Amino acid sequence: MHEGAIVLIGSTGAGKSAVGEALGRLLGIPFLDSDHELAAVHGPIPELYASLGEEQFRQLEAETVASLLDGTGGTSHAVLSLGGGAVLDDGTRRLLGRATVVWLETDLATVLPRLAGGRPLFGGDVATAWQRNHELRRPLYEEVATHRIDARRGSPEALAEEIAAALNAQR
Numbered sequence: 361m362h363e364g365a366i367v368l369i370g371s372t373g374a375g376k377s378a379v380g381e382a383l384g385r386l387l388g389i390p391f392l393d394s395d396h397e398l399a400a401v402h403g404p405i406p407e408l409y410a411s412l413g414e415e416q417f418r419q420l421e422a423e424t425v426a427s428l429l430d431g432t433g434g435t436s437h438a439v440l441s442l443g444g445g446a447v448l449d450d451g452t453r454r455l456l457g458r459a460t461v462v463w464l465e466t467d468l469a470t471v472l473p474r475l476a477g478g479r480p481l482f483g484g485d486v487a488t489a490w491q492r493n494h495e496l497r498r499p500l501y502e503e504v505a506t507h508r509i510d511a512r513r514g515s516p517e518a519l520a521e522e523i524a525a526a527l528n529a530q531r
């Protein structure tokens with residue numbers, strides 16, 4: 361199997377958490393999520409983001425990702441789903457250079473119904489804000505991804521199967 365972590369990246373609502381959980385279950389390895397870890401240690405993301413501001417939030421997120429990646433090194437294996445904006449950090453992108461990084465590609469039509477509850481960073485017009493972030497971050501996802509999956513259709517379980525097959529094919 362794979363050394364270190366299988367990291368899932370992509371825009372908000374792409375399914376990183378849902379697919380990551382399914383992939384961990386499928387492969388029988390732990391599932392970690394940087395947003396879940398941040399929330400467990402520091403409290404709910406919206407409040408954390410509001411109190412810290414973007415710059416400090418990104419710094420804390422980067423430290424969290426680094427420590428989760430550290431914990432998955434050596435002989436242990438895990439699936440690690442990142443927050444949608446985690447790739448904005450240069451240090452995080454450098455660390456991802458050593459991981460298997462799966463980009464869940466999606467589009468606005470797919471995620472819009474999933475964003476109905478609102479996301480902390482998307483004040484005002486959710487669709488416009490999502491699209492802007494999606495376009496700004498696309499080159500960064502592209503830079504660090506070792507694999508790409510079309511996440512616009514298929515259940516989280518089906519997408520997990522697809523990822524497992526893609527990773528097996530390269531062995």
Ligand SMILES: Nc1ncnc2c1ncn2[C@@H]1O[C@H](COP(=O)(O)OP(=O)(O)OP(=O)(O)O)[C@@H](O)[C@H]1O
Nearest residue numbers: 371372373374375376377378443444474514515516
């Ligand atoms: N392939 C899928 N098919 C149907 N629903 C999905 C799929 N993937 C995710 N969902 C649902 O869409 C919502 C958003 O998914 P999820 O939280 O996994 O996205 P995310 O990429 O982790 O977003 P964020 O960047 O905010 O962490 C959840 O309610 C989830 O159950």
Ligand SMILES: O=C(O)C1=C[C@@H](O)[C@@H](O)[C@H](O)C1
Nearest residue numbers: 372395405443444445480481
């Ligand atoms: O797209 C973003 O910038 C974010 C996505 C979420 O995963 C959270 O990490 C947070 O809401 C920020």
Ligand SMILES: [Mg+2]
Nearest residue numbers: 376377395441
């Ligand atoms: Mg998530």
